[in-house]
Amino acid sequence: MNCELHDDLLDDYVDGARASDHRSDERFAAFEQHLTGCTRCQALVADLTSIRLAASTLDEHIPPPRLWARIASSIDEQQRQPWWQRQLGGTFSAWVPAAVAASIALLLVAGGWNAWQQRRVETPQQVAAPQPETESIPAEQHYEQAIAGLQQLAQAQNGALDPETRAVLTKNLAVIDRAIDESRAALDQEPASALAQESLLEALETKVALLQETVALASDTGGQPEETAGSARELDQ
């Protein structure tokens, strides 16, 4: 038998290729000719055609509806950077007003770990010299601006955090506010006190950090507060 000569056309034939469509290629005609007299190739064609037909009519596996929800939420998650990698402008979602974002961005550079690594631990000599008031005022203003902006954001997100966490954050903000007030009072008493100034700026920086944390947490855990509680209640009935 010379079946092997035609083997590569067998699958084409099963796929529906006919000599009449391939007049310029005489191999097709030769195969069809061969087929009329070869039981082996006829059997193969029959079997492979059954297989192909069955394959083309296999049922679809339907993806569960939740798959899209999973994809959408993991894309969402993917677009938020992990908290320890948050960089300038990456912390907040797009709806942060530009001016606020700018002043916050300034703070992200000025405050925090990076600033500490760059700042040398004060040598006794440096701290002894009283710092001119004019130097610290701009810093204080920056902090105040950032705080105002963050507080606005935090208020807009009201309800996004669970009550216990919100209570802890509020309580600790009060602790910091007390520290700010005490430092300010001290500065009023002793305007030349470098220590009072340091304390004030430290406390302001800590407040910014905590507000950033609050805003970030509320955006992270995002979503409407009422829904699941409601749907869970429905299920209870």
Add this chain to the structure above:
Amino acid sequence: MSYVARVLVAALAGITLALPAAAQNEVAERFSKTVHLDQNGTFDLTNVTGDVVITGTTGRDVSIDAVKRVQRPNPRAARALLAMIDIQVTEQANRVEVRTLVPRPRNFPGSVDFTVMVPEDASVIVKTITGSIRASNIKGELRADTVAGSISASGVRKLAALKCVTGDVEIVDAGADDPVTASTVSGNVIVRGLRARAVQLTSVSGNIHIEDAPIERLMVKTVQGNLEYAGDLARSGRYEFNSHSGDIRLVLSGNTGFEVLANTFSGMVRSDFTFNRGRSGAEGAGAQGPRTLRGAFGDASAMVALRAFSGNISLARR
């Protein structure tokens, strides 16, 4: 009692107290999966509510054991909600990701507690919202983040970042190559044995306690809590301790020389040490006052800055 048992007891106690008139029905379902992780791979888990315990072990398997729980008065509702908790495990050669997915994460009335074993050379990232994280025997990097819950890291070779809001952070017998940060808002930070180049520990209203921690650059900050450092100082180390209303206490052993500047606005400063003239030659040897301490001890190789507003500062010698 083991940590897990303690947590379970605490949880049970909580449940008993909280029982309303209608008996709560708890349904639980176990989830188990074992996957493979290549050498120095990463294990990344994000949970919503529930505790996570991760232990490094030998072998290349990651074995994930979880218990999903839902409590509702209506058992059918409980089961329906249980079915909505989805634990998704994604496995690649060098990364295993676990995600707890629930339709609306905030307020979802269910929890998943994880007990995971990972190859000890893995790097681990764990994030949860409500729940504690306990990691031990991890030789890769560890990053853990929870909001309402504590974090405990023990036997971790490359500590990177631990963060929580309302819980404590506990570090026992750990090391780090890169800068480490551990922070909480209302909880305490407790460090017992940490060898690292640069460390930053912060709390707002909690205390911070450090002992047996040879660290070259240490920054510790709290607003309301007390700070205590016990142990030796690293030669040429740089230390900064800030508290607003809390006390700062250093209990120093060993003989490392250091230069110190301690200031409190309205608190008191006291010290066991006798100081030489300040290295900078600044006004007066070992200038002291009720609120200021400045001076050098020994070869003054390390530098220590202590600042409080209304808290007291004390330097003791062990």
Add this chain to the structure above:
Amino acid sequence: MRTADLELAARCRAGDAGAFEELYRQHARRLFSLVVRMIGSVDDAEDLLQEVFLQAHRKLSGFRGDSALGTWLYRLTMNHCLDHLRARQVRMNRATESLDEEGAEEPAAPAPAVPAAVSRLDLERAINMLPDGARAVFLLHDVEGFEHREIAQILGISEGTSKSQVHKARMKLRMILGR
């Protein structure tokens, strides 16, 4: 066809969530079926397809329109499937068959061995027994209806290899189903 693709891709890149969902809706069912049959598990298929779309979202910025968006998606999907299978086999210490391997087995009987109406269940089971490479090509060609030219683009093989793999797959299925 290409411009529509590029437009959809551009909309997705620009953050149009609706556009990306549209892409998902267009292809998810067929891709899901493909993945289920490639890796043999519905649960794993869900996980894998999620990973695929997540990666697709990340990589859309690199889509240049050199192929159809569908082809691009299928390529991504098949790569994930084959990686998944390779990882599974490595763990099970079984040898992986390369896609370019030749050699089909021929059943002895020259008479028709396969029933005219093949049971779908039997066929699904039989497909699962195929070597990974042959199964990939068979699913794309006979189940999904792609042409060899398109399969070559999707799998990164030659058209000739695609044809021979289909042949090999069919012959093997014949052997399994014909008993």
